[in-house]
Amino acid sequence: MRIVVIGGSGHIGTFLVPRLVRAGHDVVNISRGQRSRYVDDPAWAQVRHVAADREGEDRDGTFADRVVGLRPDVVVDLICFTLESATALVERLRGETGHLVHCGSIWRFGPSLKIPITEENGAPPIGEYGIGKAAIAKMLQEESRRGGLVTTSLHPGHIVGPGWHPVGPLGNLDPTVWRKLSNGEPLEIPGIGAEFMHHVHADDVAQAFEAAVARREAAAGEDFNVVAPSALNVRGFAQIAASWFGQTAELRTVTWEAFRRTTETEAAQASWEHLVRNHYFSIDKAHALLGYAPQHEPEDAVLESVRWLVEHGQLDVAGPLKI
Template sequence: MRVVVIGGSGHIGTFLVPRLVRTGHEVINISRGIRTAYTEAPEWQQVRQVVADRQQEDADGTFGDRVAGLAPDAVIDLVCFTLEAATALVERLRGEVGHLLHCGTVWRFGPSDKLPISETTGTAPIGEYGIQKDRIARMLKEETASGGLVTTSLHPGHIVGPGWHPIGPLGNLDPAVWYALSAGQPLPIPGIGVEMMHHVHADDVAQAFERAVEHRDAAAGEDFNVVAPTALNVRGYARIAAGWFGRTASLEPVTWEQFRRTTAPEHAEASWEHLHRSQCLTIEKARTLLGYAPRYEPEAAVLESVRWLIDHEELKVAGPLCA
């Protein structure tokens, strides 16, 4: 098939585009042209690159025409963030494209009430990002149920992989957390340490998209959680990470008020956004309908990312990795 990937030079596309090429598809990547994939792969030589400013063309009402003009059999949209943009693309592709796949997020669900969270048991989303992604997923499901465009939405957890910083043990991107763990220094943790985060390796997300393309009929009108087989809580994540450096984590529970007083505002806010949701999701639906089989446990995915950052001198730690 001819598959158009929108935003294929990012985290997921780095692994997805080569997968699609290896499967035998003709792949066209639409991106702003300001970034190459995070890791090199020979398959990119076979990919047609189209440079476009999605945001501007959405505003002009021309982006759907650009995508339709490429005559795709399937479209994978990795960078759609508003219901308005998603609806415009659906309306333009209806009747012309066989399958539209959308990348959502586990933040389409709010703070957890019951674990693990299935596609139908999550609480209502909070925050504009999650609210918009939930609205998009619902619109896509209704579109297919009403006999319109065949659509599928896939909802990754916290994506990790080589080339970028992972969400760390405190639910933020603060590099000081990694230094403290690598040095065996005391680490203040907000709450009691059982708050959960559900990571996923970017290649496992790519696998899910690839399988959804292959199993179009099973994926039609469906939404899927796409995460690692298990989730990490703050305490376990920190202890595992300290062990990578031959250290034992020294964790000091503090109140959120205390944590906010001693942490940069952007890192404290990121911690709150991740940890008060405390999410753990089930992938049973994706396993059953798509054959989704993630290769990475969350700690293995994070370790790969941390090792890459250290090797490329983008993360300062107190000692070498022992793992």
């Protein structure tokens, strides 16, 4: 099949595009062309690249026409963030292609009320980003169930892998947490440290997208959680991360008010956004319908990311990794 991947040079696409090529598909990658892939793969030599500014072309009403003009059998959309953009693409693809596979987010669900969170029992979303992702997923499902375009939405957790900073034990991207843990310094954590975050390796997300393409009938009109087999809470994440450097984490619980006083505003808000949701998801549906079988536990995926950053001089730590 000819598969058009929108945003194929990013985290997921770095692993997904080579997977699709090796599966025998004709792959076209649409991206702005401003970023190199995180991991090299010889399969990229067989990929056609189309440079496009989606945001600008969405404003002009031309982006969906560009996609249709490539005559895809399948469209994989990895970079859609507004209902308006998703709707415009669906309306133009209807009757023109066989399957749209959309990348959502676990943030389409709000703070957990029951865990693990399934595709059916998630709480209503909070925040502009989560509300937007939930609206897109609902629109796509309704489109397919009334006989329109066949769609599937996949909802990854906090994506990690080589080449970029992971969401750390405090629920933000502040790299100082790794220096403190690697040096055995005290780490202040807001609350009691029992809040969950659900990570996933980028290649496991790519596996799920490949499976959705291959199992179109099973995936049609469905939505799926795409996360690691387990989740980490704050204190467990911190203890595991410290052990990579031969340390034991010294954790000091503080109130959110105290945490905000000693943390940069952006980092403190990111911590709140991640931890207030307290997310731990079930992948039973993806396993049953798609055969999804993630290969990375969350700590292994984060370790791969941290190791890459240390080896490339992009992370300040107090000593070498011991594993």
